Amino acid sequence: xxxxxxxxxxxxxxxxxxxxxxxxxxxxxxxxxxxxxxxxxxxxxxxxxxxxxxxxxxxxxxxxxxxxxxxxxxxxxxxxxxxxxxxxxxxxxxxxxxxxxxxxxxxxxxxxxxxxxxxxxxxxxxxxxxxxxxxxxxxxxxxxxxxxxxxxxxxxxxxxxxxxxxxxxxxxxxxxxxxxxxxxxxxxxxxxxxxxxxxxxxxxxxxxxxxxxxxxxxxxxxxxxxxxxxxxxxxxxxxxxxxxxxxxxxxxxxxxxxxxxxxxxxxxxxxxxxxxxxxxx
Numbered sequence: 092x093x094x095x096x097x098x099x100x101x102x103x104x105x106x107x108x109x110x111x112x113x114x115x116x117x118x119x120x121x122x123x124x125x126x127x128x129x130x131x132x133x134x135x136x137x138x139x140x141x142x143x144x145x146x147x148x149x150x151x152x153x154x155x156x157x158x159x160x161x162x163x164x165x166x167x168x169x170x171x172x173x174x175x176x177x178x179x180x181x182x183x184x185x186x187x188x189x190x191x192x193x194x195x196x197x198x199x200x201x202x203x204x205x206x207x208x209x210x211x212x213x214x215x216x217x218x219x220x221x222x223x224x225x226x227x228x229x230x231x232x233x234x235x236x237x238x239x240x241x242x243x244x245x246x247x248x249x250x251x252x253x254x255x256x257x258x259x260x261x262x263x264x265x266x267x268x269x270x271x272x273x274x275x276x277x278x279x280x281x282x283x284x285x286x287x288x289x290x291x292x293x294x295x296x297x298x299x300x301x302x303x304x305x306x307x308x309x310x311x312x313x314x315x316x317x318x319x320x321x322x323x324x325x326x327x328x329x330x331x332x333x334x335x336x337x338x339x340x341x342x343x344x345x346x347x348x349x350x351x352x353x354x355x356x357x358x359x360x361x362x363x364x365x366x367x368x369x370x371x372x
Contacts, residue, residue: 131210135202138217138228144305145226145312155193159186161216162201165209173204222332225312229339278327283360286330289318290355291367293334297341298348311338330359 110119135154142153167174181189181199192199205213218228278286293311296302315331322328337354340346346354356364 131207131214132202134214135217138221141228141305141308142221142226144303145309151194152190155190157213157217158193158199158201159189161220162205162213165213165216166201166204169209170204222335225316227308227312227335227338229343278322278324278330282322282324282327283362285318285321286327286360287362287367289314289331290334290352290360293338294341294348294352294355294367297338297351304342307342333359 110117135157136150139150139154139157142157143150146153146156148156163177167177181192184192191197193201202210202213221228292314296307296310296314299307319328319331322331334355337346337351341348341351352367353364356362356367360367
């Protein structure tokens, strides 16, 4: 099967010339969307390294895992020819054999077959899959996520990573859309105490020197899973998820601890900074 990406008029003319030389009959499939971008590749490589640190595996295994568990279902859903051949040749293999097939040196093509739109869906679902397991993945800031995904963010988004800074008393956390407001009074005083404790402890961990990024991410991810078990209201859970953005900004060196603390207190929880408590190194 020959695949051509048509992005210019010259590409279109070459395709027409190519088709005119083919012996009939011939089957042509046209799919909307362009090739995946270098920025999308860069983000996936970054996430593979972060997943590997938190999963306790190699980055190549993490990449293969994402290709198999997230990428394959997308292509099977949207590409009849891929589904037929994959189900006939690859599906009968064991899970371990499939994972090995996805990795170098075999590197079974999955993401290389995707358009920008499919790669956007792939990145979205990778983020959602691991976020639900408590993993912390870096989200590009200042709307760069739109460049990585090649389209407006959906649903890979959260806090400062996508939206302009919210006004006090409102927030646009993950899984919401611009304009969705959260009434900060909807959670209980006990839940607010838990949110403040979580923020302070996470910032404490981020402030400690000489720690690997993977270790800090694991600490915060584990603590997040524990605190989520005691939060009951949807709004409190959304605020906790929205804290990922300032934490990631500190890890990336784009925000100081003090800036992250102020953002969480003022724009997410809606309380004075001192109520979160002094961050101790």
